[in-house]
Amino acid sequence: MTDMTVLPGAGMDAFFKADGIAIIGASDDSSKIGGRPVYLLQKYGYKGAIYPINPRGGEIQGLTAYKSVLDLPKAPDLALIVVPAEAAVAALKECAEKGVKAAAVLSAGFTEAGPEGAALQDQMVEIARAGNIRMLGPNCLGSFSVAEAVIGSFSIVLEDNMPLAGNVSIISQSGNIGSYVVQNVSRRGLGVARFMATGNEADVDVADGIAAYADDAETGLILTIMETCRNGERLTYALEKARKAGKPVVVLKIGSTESGQKAAASHTGALAGSDAVIDAVLRRYGALRVHSVEEMLDVGHAASMLLPNRLPKGKRVTVVAASGGFGIMMADASTQAGLTLPDLSENTKRRIQEAVPIAGTNNPVDASAQMSSRPDILTKMLSALMEEENTDAVELFLSLSLYNKRLRGVYMEGLREVRKAYPDRLLVVTSAGPADAVAEINAMGIPVFPSIDAAAKGLAGLARLGELQTLAEPTRFDGKVEKLDASAFRNEYASKKALAASGVSILPEQIVTSADEAARYAAEFGFPVVLKIVSEDIQHKTEAGGVVLNLTNEADVRAAYERILVNARAYKADARIDGVLVTPMAKGGTELIMGISRDSVFGPVVMVGMGGIYAEVLKDTAIQQAPVTEEEALQMIRGLKMFPVMDGARGQARADVKAAAATLAALSRFACRHADDVAEIDMNPVLVRPEGEGVVALDALIIPVGQASVSH
């Protein structure tokens, strides 16, 4: 699916709440792919009707087998198709005829297998659309609901036990990675609501999963694993839906590095959008991107326990250990993860010392072994921290203490008391075990992290999730796409004129075709001026001797005009020359570069970076899907590493960043309005003058679609 014909999330209930399930290609052998769902549905007590379908009929795993879906007494909500690719087409047709609402095509042999498979897949989509069927896959691991035992999958995680039921729902393109996440979520003692693996995504895609979970009462937290995004509009639609529903979305988008992207391209065969663009889009739409399964679990674990309303409001964490060394490690890890360690109030310090006289009351709190001498002492100390205003979370490190029976008893009693007295404060524990003690603390509603690093990353992720929930709704371009006059693509002059009409500031400038004219405009604009060749055949003006700067009088302007023409002819004898551009010489201020490129998935993308060689070496740029508001543009500029240079570092004058943001926003709107025609825009440099004096684009070029390569 590559459009919005069917809105993300529509008709997805049939996968998770099916009142009947047909297994087309059912087998009596429970170890076979066609046998496993029949086996699992019975094993885990699915309450609906189970219809094994097999041309031989008879009985399968103790159930009546039907020769065709058409023979069923009633249309089931869901059909699992496990017959080979060619037979799958006919099977899906019968499903449509019968009125089945959803089909999970577990069989392989489609797009991933070559052109013939791709043709079969196209047929499947056509049938699904015509029959109003939502189709999952093909070549996928299917889906399941835990509490209801609605199983349309043969995932290995269902092998021994059903995962614990809970509020975490998982949507993954890769069935393998999805299963791996389910298994690890279960191992952490968390419960799962729904699982879905989308495989080839011929119809149902990751966006469907996110949108469906957003609407699902059982789901509190959405874990998403993506290898590629095929449709930006669907994804952002789904993310907005989840955010409005107050359900955090954590995304593991793999293929973040060049090697990973190369691998992803060869694995999925999909044209991948730029990783940097998807990164920006996820952030903008309030999804938290993580970079490993472990980080996903660290954040997900705590988040799922803290929903709906205990996400931290900020990044301030107070860390507590019975030993100074651990406190130092916690401080290091927390800081590196982006958290801050606030100073505690005097009142809290006093109360800590009332409980533990020898405690160090800085943050990290060195609570000494005394804190675990009696439960009431621990409770008293932790209560002081729970009432501290100046912190968003408290992390207690327990080293090896839980391996000691007496200490374990003290901690359990103390923690239980504190949780009861302060149910809404964020308290987490870091402990490597033993497993039953960890489970016991988790069960109190206190998330337990397995290591100091995991706790730091997990808490930082929670803080970011909290922050993301408060983001303003992203702007969408709601204007009309208009044709851009083709002359705008001709040269610098025409490009700047087109941009200027849309709110980009430029200097007064004029194309002239004689030395006299050049001198006249120079005098009109005021000296010094710059002269530049204007020719669509000369891209590198400086190299061609086509630029002369800092001309201070009419005579010099005249001479420069002639010299430029001579140089241009020498450089390229047959160059079409429109004339020479006269413009005042701008001085002072900071140089930015701004630009537009087109992402294959997310459309026009706006970029800003610091100008000059230093910034170029550092690749100091920020990007975002267009359009951006002035506020968003300002955030992009403020996010540049070199931003302090514009912000008064080393006594420099502050630059007019507000005007720069307005220009960037105008550029982004221009790109959306002319999205069909514009492939690329480069404005380099954009001079940002001191505060209050505005910005000017000193050079600009618009490149039409077809002439530039689409990015990636």
Add this chain to the structure above:
Amino acid sequence: MTDMTVLPGAGMDAFFKADGIAIIGASDDSSKIGGRPVYLLQKYGYKGAIYPINPRGGEIQGLTAYKSVLDLPKAPDLALIVVPAEAAVAALKECAEKGVKAAAVLSAGFTEAGPEGAALQDQMVEIARAGNIRMLGPNCLGSFSVAEAVIGSFSIVLEDNMPLAGNVSIISQSGNIGSYVVQNVSRRGLGVARFMATGNEADVDVADGIAAYADDAETGLILTIMETCRNGERLTYALEKARKAGKPVVVLKIGSTESGQKAAASHTGALAGSDAVIDAVLRRYGALRVHSVEEMLDVGHAASMLLPNRLPKGKRVTVVAASGGFGIMMADASTQAGLTLPDLSENTKRRIQEAVPIAGTNNPVDASAQMSSRPDILTKMLSALMEEENTDAVELFLSLSLYNKRLRGVYMEGLREVRKAYPDRLLVVTSAGPADAVAEINAMGIPVFPSIDAAAKGLAGLARLGELQTLAEPTRFDGKVEKLDASAFRNEYASKKALAASGVSILPEQIVTSADEAARYAAEFGFPVVLKIVSEDIQHKTEAGGVVLNLTNEADVRAAYERILVNARAYKADARIDGVLVTPMAKGGTELIMGISRDSVFGPVVMVGMGGIYAEVLKDTAIQQAPVTEEEALQMIRGLKMFPVMDGARGQARADVKAAAATLAALSRFACRHADDVAEIDMNPVLVRPEGEGVVALDALIIPVGQASVSH
């Protein structure tokens, strides 16, 4: 200990191979600190003599108790002192009298308890020195040897079982963190040789531990946990010893962030050297710094299994999974950790496809589920990779496969075959369990990492360890420290003259005291020139109107001379003025800043950074303990983020970085030669001209000891 009176490692055998152990303050209660060592020594079958010492005499835990060490039939190698601080002094005196070789003072109440405790600690050091006793602690967790059950500790990790014996030795200042590491090392299935926690480090310090392990036949890998380094010379001595012995040292130096350092300073009370300096020193002396216990375990685990000679020779890793998605994650994680994924040779690709026809033969290798269909197929595929020249390590990801009986069988058989056929190739497995399967693979000599991230970090750490083993021996300053003529501190002119005499290039320059003289020297040097005020009372010359640039004729020089003097008087009426400096105006080239500061632990430290506001905003600097060779200086310069600017980025001329390195090396030697007098040197800017044209220090100032604050 803060000097080299006793060389690191001297006399340390007594702790690990003691033929007899006295426990001063022994208790019959095995749960008390004085009772635990007696209990543990017997429980784990220590072969030497155990002497409980208690003024009451009688019997303790079934052994004859002596009233004093002096009463013992024979001097034991080791005494554990567990009596209160005040009694400990007398006990140590008796140990000295008796001829005990080493004492571990487990009691607290010394420096960490205040001035009275500090005085007691000083007495202990005096007694130990006089009596030729190595003293561990006080306020420490002691030491133990696993295989020999030489136990001088009450660590919680000895509670239930003795850790597995092996080749990993641990030295930690913090007993708690040390124990935590031992426990985690054991949990990974690795064996421990020695453990030591140094506590207050009144005598024995971390350097002693490293040096002792370097000499110890049982130790293969040294894990070090430091909160602070009190003596740089001892540490570097010990690190060199370990490197010469071919024993990798992995260091978890905690307190790497500002919060962590603040916590460390308040915890240890020690004056901490700069974290950046210790980071540079560790690298230089071949130790691998890690930043968390987990990273230490990831690297340590694999390293301990691969010693002595299977450390990778480079950073090239080939990753293999049965699913494309996992391959992408492995590619991402590996790249982020600093590894590279090389392309495989055509021959290897062909051989992989012979084994697994549908395999994807790029790197990551997508070996599909087929690789696990039969052991011989797996063996064939892995053998192809084992014979691939173009890789330093192969990582096989096993997702959930080991949970499946059939697959587990296939993998075990295949891996065993491959390990046997290619015992020296580096093969690692990533698998989250089950635990017994992981243990089985580890036992084959194939390190198993618990996650994709852990494998990436572990392999990257191994590659860095391999690289560090090949480092050249660091230079030490072996010249004589000389008095520096105090006039060098007076002003820019004198400072530059002093530096120039040591090999730093400067421009011709002259202090003049009349306008005529200024004009004469300007003509001699050649125009354009620069004039600058020279006054020890005017630090900010530009601000004072004391600098005039780009003077192109004698008249302008004369005028500038007068103007500068007027400005200087106006700026500071009573400033002592030495005159005005005349020097040619240097143009073109890249600006560096170079400097010297003094670290409280490691002495003179040399710094280089890119000049200008951009670099300042980015804090783009490199530091190293002085002196550095030209080669080391070159590496520092090449390590700057902005280095590409000097290296021909965007068509710029290459800068003369060799000359810059020579200047930096000369500066560092100068700082060592005058280490007693020089607190700080600033050379800013140092102009680096195009290749072959050298560098010049355009400004320099030397600040004497006592005038500048010692860094940190």
